[in-house]
Amino acid sequence: xxxxxxxxxxxxxxxxxxxxxxxxxxxxxxxxxxxxxxxxxxxxxxxxxxxxxxxxxxxxxxxxxxxxxxxxxxxxxxxxxxxxxxxxxxxxxxxxxxxxxxxxxxxxxxxxxxxxxxxxxxxxxxxxxxxxxxxxxxxxxxxxxxxxxxxxxxxxxxxxxxxxxxxxxxxxxxxxxxxxxxxx
Numbered sequence: 001x002x003x004x005x006x007x008x009x010x011x012x013x014x015x016x017x018x019x020x021x022x023x024x025x026x027x028x029x030x031x032x033x034x035x036x037x038x039x040x041x042x043x044x045x046x047x048x049x050x051x052x053x054x055x056x057x058x059x060x061x062x063x064x065x066x067x068x069x070x071x072x073x074x075x076x077x078x079x080x081x082x083x084x085x086x087x088x089x090x091x092x093x094x095x096x097x098x099x100x101x102x103x104x105x106x107x108x109x110x111x112x113x114x115x116x117x118x119x120x121x122x123x124x125x126x127x128x129x130x131x132x133x134x135x136x137x138x139x140x141x142x143x144x145x146x147x148x149x150x151x152x153x154x155x156x157x158x159x160x161x162x163x164x165x166x167x168x169x170x171x172x173x174x175x176x177x178x179x180x181x182x183x184x
Contacts, residue, residue, distance in 0.1 A: 014115070015041075060158070062172065066137070072115045072116050075120075076110070086101075
């Protein structure tokens with residue numbers, strides 16, 4: 001039923017996915033994932049875990065990855081708005097250390113596919129946001145790694161107001177930079 005539009009990003013492997021949305025005066029319907037539609041677009045991954053979180057404005061989560069059990073992620077926002085970022089950590093990649101960001105919202109209904117070998121994070125731009133994502137591997141406690149969200153070597157251009165109060169976990173404030181990151 002669905003069908004999707006896939007836009008390949010300038011960093012190989014990253015894709016913005018736009019589902020078909022069927023709306024009328026009652027609301028809307030969309031398929032958030034259909035294996036056959038994704039496979040037809042060359043996205044032939046298997047998801048094993050779904051996660052969902054809610055965060056308030058100014059929460060910045062990331063930049064996270066798993067080392068020995070890397071996860072591909074299909075992320076989307078159910079309600080609210082975030083700026084979502086992926087950083088290439090693949091050894092030998094022409095775009096190693098480069099980042100790509102996209103605004104995801106309940107309104108635009110875009111999804112972002114981030115394959116294994118990337119760090120991932122987001123900042124909440126709306127009063128609150130419900131964030132949902134599918135993973136290609138299970139979460140393994142103790143396998144998590146990260147990069148400091150503000151590492152100048154990467155230079156993510158977060159759309160944060162100069163006087164904005166960020167809410168960042170203690171763990172996410174202590175990550176090192178790209179030079180200390182795990183290499184896939």
